[in-house]
Amino acid sequence: MTDLATTALGSxxxxxxxxxxxxxxxxxxxxxxxxxxxxxxxxxxxxxxAVESGINWIDTAAVYGLGHSEEVVKKxxxxxxxxxxxxxxxxxxxxxxxxxxxxxxxxxxxEATLRAQVEAxxxxxxxxxxxxxxxxxxxxxxxxxxxxxxxxxxxxxxxIRAAGLSxxxxxxxxxxxxxxxxxxxxxxxxxxxxxxxxxxxxWAAHTGTGAVVYSPMGSGxxxxxxxxxxxxxxxxxxxxxxxAAFTTDLDANLAIADAMGVVAERRGTxxxxxxxxWTLGFPGVSAAIVGARGPEQLDDWLPAADxxxxxxxxxxxxxxxxxxRVGT
Numbered sequence: 001m002t003d004l005a006t007t008a009l010g011s012x013x014x015x016x017x018x019x020x021x022x023x024x025x026x027x028x029x030x031x032x033x034x035x036x037x038x039x040x041x042x043x044x045x046x047x048x049x050a051v052e053s054g055i056n057w058i059d060t061a062a063v064y065g066l067g068h069s070e071e072v073v074k075k076x077x078x079x080x081x082x083x084x085x086x087x088x089x090x091x092x093x094x095x096x097x098x099x100x101x102x103x104x105x106x107x108x109x110x111e112a113t114l115r116a117q118v119e120a121x122x123x124x125x126x127x128x129x130x131x132x133x134x135x136x137x138x139x140x141x142x143x144x145x146x147x148x149x150x151x152x153x154x155x156x157x158x159x160i161r162a163a164g165l166s167x168x169x170x171x172x173x174x175x176x177x178x179x180x181x182x183x184x185x186x187x188x189x190x191x192x193x194x195x196x197x198x199x200x201x202x203w204a205a206h207t208g209t210g211a212v213v214y215s216p217m218g219s220g221x222x223x224x225x226x227x228x229x230x231x232x233x234x235x236x237x238x239x240x241x242x243x244a245a246f247t248t249d250l251d252a253n254l255a256i257a258d259a260m261g262v263v264a265e266r267r268g269t270x271x272x273x274x275x276x277x278w279t280l281g282f283p284g285v286s287a288a289i290v291g292a293r294g295p296e297q298l299d300d301w302l303p304a305a306d307x308x309x310x311x312x313x314x315x316x317x318x319x320x321x322x323x324x325r326v327g328t
Contacts, residue, residue, distance in 0.1 A: 002052070002053050002054035003054055004017045004018070004019075004053075004054035004055065004056075004305045004306065005017070005018060005305065005306055006018075006056065007286055007287065008210075008286070009132075009162075009183075009184060009210035009212075009286050009287070010183055010184060010204070010208055010209045010210030010211075010286065011181070011183070011208050011209075011210075012132070012161070012162040012183050012184065012210060014057075014087060014131070014132075014162070014210075016056055016057045016087065016212075016286070016287050017054060017055050017056050017057065017287065017305055018280055018286075018287045018288065018304070018305050018306075019055060019276060019287060019288055019289075019290050019301070019302065019304055019305045020055060020056075020057040020058060020059050020089070020212065020287055020288070020289050020290070021046070021047060021050040021055055021057075021058050021059070021289075021290065021291075021292060021298070022059045022060075022214060022289040022290055022291040022292075023043070023047070023058060023059065023060040023064060023069045023072070023073060023291070024061070024064050024069070024291055025038055025291055025293050026038060026043040026046070026047075026060075026064065026065070026069050026072050026073075026293070027063075027064030027065025027066070027068050027069035027072075028040070028065045028068050028069075029235070029237045030101055030102075030237060031065060031066050031096075031101045031102065031237075032101070032102050032103060032104055032105065033063070034065070034237045034238065035238050035240070035293075036234070036235040036237055036238040037235070037237075038293060040072055040075075042293065042294050043072045043076070043293070044072060044075055044076040045294070045295055046292050046293065046294055046295050046297075046298060047072070047073060047076035047077070048076055048079060048080075049295040049298055050086075050292070050298055051077075051080060051084065051085075051086055053298065053299075053302060054305070055086065055302075055305075056086045056087060057086050057087040057088070057089060057131075057287075058073055058077075058086050058087070058088050058089070059089045059090075059186075059212065059214070059289045060073050060088065060089070060090045060091075061090055061091035061092070061094070061134075061136055062090060062091065062092050062094065062117055062120065062121050062124075062136075063091070063094035063096060063105055063136065066096050066101060067120070067124055070090060070121055070124035070125050071124050073088060073125060074124060074125050074126045078126075087131040087132070088125060088127070088130070088131055089130075089131060089132040089133075089134070089164075089184075089212070090121050090125065090130055090132075090133060090134070091133070091134040091135070091136035091166055091186075092114060092117035092118060092121060092133065092134075092135065092136060093107060093108060093109050093113070093114060093117065093135045093136045093137065093139060093147070094106070094107060094108075094136050094137065095107075095108045095113060102237075106140065107136075107137045107138065107139050107140045108139055108140070108141070108142070109135060109138075109139030109141075109142040109146060109147035109150070110139075110141075110142050110146065110150075111146070111149075111150045114135075114147070114150045114151070114154070115150070115154070118130065118133065118154055118159050118160065121133075122159070129158055129159060129160060129161055130159065130160045130161065131160075131161050131162065132160070132161065132162045132163075132164055132183070132184050133151065133154070133159075133160040133162075133163060133164065134163075134164040134165060134166040134184070134186055135147050135148075135151065135164075135165050135166065135168070136166050136167065137166065137167045138167065138168055138169075138172060144165075144168070144172045144175050144176050145175060145176075145179060147176075148163075148165075148175075148176040148179050148180065148182075149179060151163040152179065152180045162183035162184055162210075163182070163183050163184075164182065164183055164184035164185060164186060164210075165182055165184075165185055165186070166185070166186035166187075166214075167186070167187065167188070168185070168200075169199070169200070170199050170200055170203055173185065173200060173203055173209075174203075177207060181207075181208075181209070182207070182209050183209065183210060184209065184210040184211070184212060184286075185200055185204055185209055185210070185211050185212075186211075186212050186213070186214060186289070187200050187201070187211065187213055187214070188213070188214055188215050189201070189213035189214070189215070189216065189279050189282075189285070189288075190213075190215055190216050190217065190218045190222065190275065190278075190279060191218065191222060191256050191260070191275060191278050191279075191317055192218040192221060192222065192245060192249075192253045192256055193215070193218065193245070196213065197282050197284075200284075201213075201282055201283065201284035201285060202283065202284055203284075204284040204286075205283045205284035210286045211284050211285055211286050212286055212287050212288065212289055213279050213285055213287075213288050213289065214288075214289040215289075216275055216276045216278070216279040216288040216289070216290060217272055217275045217276060217290065217291075217301065218245065218253060218256075218257075218275065219240055219243075219245065219246075220240070221245060221246065221250075221253045221254070221256075221257060222253075222256065222257045222260055222271060222272070222274075222275035223257070223270075223271055223272045223275070223300070224257055224260070224261055224270075224271040224272075226246075226250075226254065226257070227254070228250065231246050231247070231250060234246075255318070256317065256318060257271060257275075259316055259317045259318055260274045260275055260278075260317060262316055263309070263313045263316055263317060266313075267307075267313070269303050269307070270300045270301065270303070272297075272300045272301035272304075273300070273301050273302070273303040273304040273307060274304075274307075274309070274313070274317075275301075275304075276288050276290055276301050276304035276307075277304040277307040277308065277309050278309060278313075278314070278317065280304065280307075280308075281308065281309050281314070288304070290304075
């Protein structure tokens with residue numbers, strides 16, 4: 001095992017590496033928000049490589065692959081003794097149609113649904129308690145107070161060790177916090193989607209809430225691997241081919257990726273590592289969730305775990321961003 005620097009995750013008592021492995025794509029293909037087909041053995045190898053490289057937490061969700069990602073995570077972690085097992089974060093509240101995998105999931109947050117989903121995640125992951133459990137998206141029909149009351153109760157009962165909210169706005173966070181502390185938030189954040197730096201990340205810093213940001217590489221846009229030709233060749237079941245970030249906004253986003261390349265060359269590292277490190281320099285950010293479909297992709301961004309960009313680096317990246325980042 002390799003040692004990587006760790007940081008406190010808010011007031012949870014957990015100390016996590018500044019990068020964690022995200023397992024969205026590991027859910028495989030054939031569902032509404034898939035990244036295309038994915039080989040399970042390659043996924044297992046990637047997760048094990050992450051742990052052996054020093055990463056001490058994995059992020060997944062019930063809806064990734066409609067339960068499949070959690071099952072793959074369980075298989076991968078079965079190879080490690082308890083002392084070496086990473087923390088596992090997962091998410092719920094997305095209810096899918098068992099008869100139609102391509103149908104959009106519903107965002108449901110009533111107590112019965114959340115309790116059933118927690119039990120299902122416990123079973124798929126093969127654990128007695130979930131380290132961090134998030135409401136994945138705001139519920140369509142239930143107020144945040146109902147959702148958060150259930151998560152606080154599940155924490156009190158020991159089903160989950162820390163409770164969090166993913167993709168929730170500032171109003172929802174403040175209303176939840178009024179009932180009981182929000183342990184962790186999970187917003188999207190990158191140089192091509194930086195709104196969180198003006199909203200929920202300052203709130204997290206103020207309240208002592210941990211923040212693990214997702215898609216720091218812009219879902220692959222900032223890695224240097226994308227072009228119009230690459231987008232056109234994406235498989236039909238890769239959600240990115242339907243996203244504005246990869247279509248109408250593609251040229252602007254690729255220009256940001258090119259600027260990342262200038263910084264990467266100066267620092268002797270990869271664009272991917274620069275993209276991830278860019279997010280880690282903002283107040284309120286505890287760590288970043290970074291996806292990988294194979295060990296080689298993980299190695300490409302892993303240097304970000306101990307990197308820190310300077311003011312010159314931020315100045316050279318013409319991202320749509322506020323000025324509240326830090327830089328040495």
